[in-house]
Amino acid sequence: MASTVVQRPRQGWRARLRRDRVLLAMTIPGLVALVGFHYLPLLGNVIAFEDYQPFLGIINSQWVGFEKFAILFNGDPAFVNAVKNTLILTLVQVIFVFPAPIVLALMINSLLSDRMRRIVQNVLYLPHFLSWVVVVAIFQQLLGGSGLLNTFLRSHGAATLDIVGNPDLFISLLTSQVVWKDSGWATILFLAALSQVDQSLYEASAIDGASRAQQLVNVTLPALRGVIILLLILRLGDSLNVGFEQIILQQKAVGSEASEVIDTYVFNYGILGSDWGTSAAVGLVKGVIATVLVVGANKLAHVFGEDGVYRA
Amino acid sequence: MTVTEPARVEAAVVSEPPAQRDRRRRNPTLSRPGVPESVLKVVVLGFAVLAVVVPFLGILSTSLSSKEHLDAKGGFVLWPDAVSLDAYRTVLSGGVVSKALLVSVGVTLIGTVLSLLVTAMLAYGLSRPGSFGSRPALLIVLFSLLFSPGLLPVYLTVRGFGLIDTYAALILPGLVGGFNVIVLRSFFVSIPAELLESARIDGAGEWQIFTRIVTPLSKAVLAVIGLFYGVGYWNAFFNALIYLNDQGRWPLPLVLRTYVINNTQISAGDLAASGAGALPAQPALQMAMLLIAVVPILIVYPFLQRHFTKGVITGAVKG
Numbered sequence: 041m042a043s044t045v046v047q048r049p050r051q052g053w054r055a056r057l058r059r060d061r062v063l064l065a066m067t068i069p070g071l072v073a074l075v076g077f078h079y080l081p082l083l084g085n086v087i088a089f090e091d092y093q094p095f096l097g098i099i100n101s102q103w104v105g106f107e108k109f110a111i112l113f114n115g116d117p118a119f120v121n122a123v124k125n126t127l128i129l130t131l132v133q134v135i136f137v138f139p140a141p142i143v144l145a146l147m148i149n150s151l152l153s154d155r156m157r158r159i160v161q162n163v164l165y166l167p168h169f170l171s172w173v174v175v176v177a178i179f180q181q182l183l184g185g186s187g188l189l190n191t192f193l194r195s196h197g198a199a200t201l202d203i204v205g206n207p208d209l210f211i212s213l214l215t216s217q218v219v220w221k222d223s224g225w226a227t228i229l230f231l232a233a234l235s236q237v238d239q240s241l242y243e244a245s246a247i248d249g250a251s252r253a254q255q256l257v258n259v260t261l262p263a264l265r266g267v268i269i270l271l272l273i274l275r276l277g278d279s280l281n282v283g284f285e286q287i288i289l290q291q292k293a294v295g296s297e298a299s300e301v302i303d304t305y306v307f308n309y310g311i312l313g314s315d316w317g318t319s320a321a322v323g324l325v326k327g328v329i330a331t332v333l334v335v336g337a338n339k340l341a342h343v344f345g346e347d348g349v350y351r352a
Numbered sequence: 353m354t355v356t357e358p359a360r361v362e363a364a365v366v367s368e369p370p371a372q373r374d375r376r377r378r379n380p381t382l383s384r385p386g387v388p389e390s391v392l393k394v395v396v397l398g399f400a401v402l403a404v405v406v407p408f409l410g411i412l413s414t415s416l417s418s419k420e421h422l423d424a425k426g427g428f429v430l431w432p433d434a435v436s437l438d439a440y441r442t443v444l445s446g447g448v449v450s451k452a453l454l455v456s457v458g459v460t461l462i463g464t465v466l467s468l469l470v471t472a473m474l475a476y477g478l479s480r481p482g483s484f485g486s487r488p489a490l491l492i493v494l495f496s497l498l499f500s501p502g503l504l505p506v507y508l509t510v511r512g513f514g515l516i517d518t519y520a521a522l523i524l525p526g527l528v529g530g531f532n533v534i535v536l537r538s539f540f541v542s543i544p545a546e547l548l549e550s551a552r553i554d555g556a557g558e559w560q561i562f563t564r565i566v567t568p569l570s571k572a573v574l575a576v577i578g579l580f581y582g583v584g585y586w587n588a589f590f591n592a593l594i595y596l597n598d599q600g601r602w603p604l605p606l607v608l609r610t611y612v613i614n615n616t617q618i619s620a621g622d623l624a625a626s627g628a629g630a631l632p633a634q635p636a637l638q639m640a641m642l643l644i645a646v647v648p649i650l651i652v653y654p655f656l657q658r659h660f661t662k663g664v665i666t667g668a669v670k671g
Contacts, residue, residue, distance in 0.1 A: 045663060060480075060484040060485070062559055063477045063483050063484075063486075064477065064482060064484055064485055064572060066484040066562070067473065067474050067478060067485075067486075067489050069473065069474070070471045070473060070474025070528045071489060072470060073527040073528045074492060074528055075514075076509070076524075078530075079492075080509055081502070081505035081506045084501065084505030084508050084509055085502060087505070087508070089502070115486065119426040143396075144397075147393050147397055148397070150385065151397075159401075160397055160400075160401060162657055163405065164400055164401065164574070165657065165660065167404055169583050169587075169649045169653065170649070171586070171587030171589060171605050171645065172587075173605040173606075173608045173613065174587075174645055176613055177492065178407045178411070178642075181410065181411070181414075181428045181639075182407060182428075186427050186428075188410065188428045188430070191426035193433065194426070220403060221370060224400070224404070228660060242593070252386070252389070264567065285589055285590050288593075289609060290613075292614075306503050306504060307594075310503070310504045311504065311594055316508075319503075319504050323502035323503055327500055327501075330500070331498060331499060334498070
């Protein structure tokens, strides 16, 4: 980034400390919060290697090494089920949730009327700001057993559709909720990228006889490439986080067979079930995998000549 | 692996799109869309817009409707038969919902102000190149983005600090978002150093420069980041669920879960209602609660939406 900073003369650390003491003091509350609620808990992960007893505390609980991990990798059925559901949900969401905002953004971008664009954008951004509680409640009101859709079907003598609370449809339900809530908001980045496309490229391609479809493939999509890759990397790092609040809210209705994911497993077994060590082990494995995924994906992006999230 | 600079993140923020108005002047050589394309566009975008508008209309209509109308229609209606504010009056007359609303408003206001203040101070402290300790401090912020400590350790930490069943547990764990710090810092860095230098020559201290020059220049970005923090606190569900065992302290989202999602009937006792008289229909009460949870967002939304694209493109990645 180009900043026109006048380099201050080099001073000894005491002088610099004296000079910058106000600046330094300003950073302290924020750093304390980060250390206290981010780095300190990182250390707390050691309970994954202990037979953690709350009344003994971290220091006095007995070390058990990798015993807690062994329980996981020996194929505890509940854990295997949670991993399976997580992976399925991730896959489904990458396939169905990820492209939605791209399609929406392309359509919004091709709207010729300024006013229409603004209305559509502002309406579609809105659901992003609703809590999951509100979103789940809205879906219940529309699609639930006594919701609008089924009331309508009943009053017309048709068979009702069991959508909310049906384990077989749970993944579809979750996916459509995510699309409804966030695909509008996600267009913001694609629209920003599209707005930076050099308009003369379209002109040049039109003179060369490119059709609208050819312009899409040869001008518009390449312009989105960087953003798409950036978002895919971030999605990958996030891939084991699949809608924790969203699922917790609806888990009771469909049972854990269909709805348990890694995060809810940690919550249900750790905090509700007080199986601290095992849950921490699961959380730790998950965190490590997520970090490896981001770093790996970022490397991959560099291989393909993209910037990725950061430069190492 | 060493993180040298938050290069990409900053670049994404700084490269603001040009003003919308300029770029909309279409090039005349561009072909207009054909009929099938236009139809597809109208159908898809029309459906998307209706999918957002219709539920809101339904919530509003149901909350305003009479009991008879709702009974006849089976509960949820898209158009009210009357405009009755009884449901709102009942829900807000005292009891669990009013209490939860109060908690949510308080936590949101206090939390947002604290978060903004601490985030902006941290970002400013890191934004002056060559200042003492800013390098390691920046690394502390950056690394916090790479690793998430996990649900249980955070819970144990919050419990270790004795915050269980306190409102502070809803605020402190999420007080500073590393991402927001980076966004704000990159904005502060882009403020011309000459401006700050001249203030310094005029005798202003760092604190004065921060409050009188830097923050007024950053209003748009601060507004959007404030919105993100505010929405976070307002919608906070999970923190309250795990940290507050005492249901009397629950904020609005948890009360909504009980009475709307789990469909627990809300009774006069829960509301400490205005004494005699039948309650409005359950669906009307439920939808009134739901709308109350949405209204604050609808109120601040129009003031902030024009800053969305300009201010925090990066925020969208995270959010």
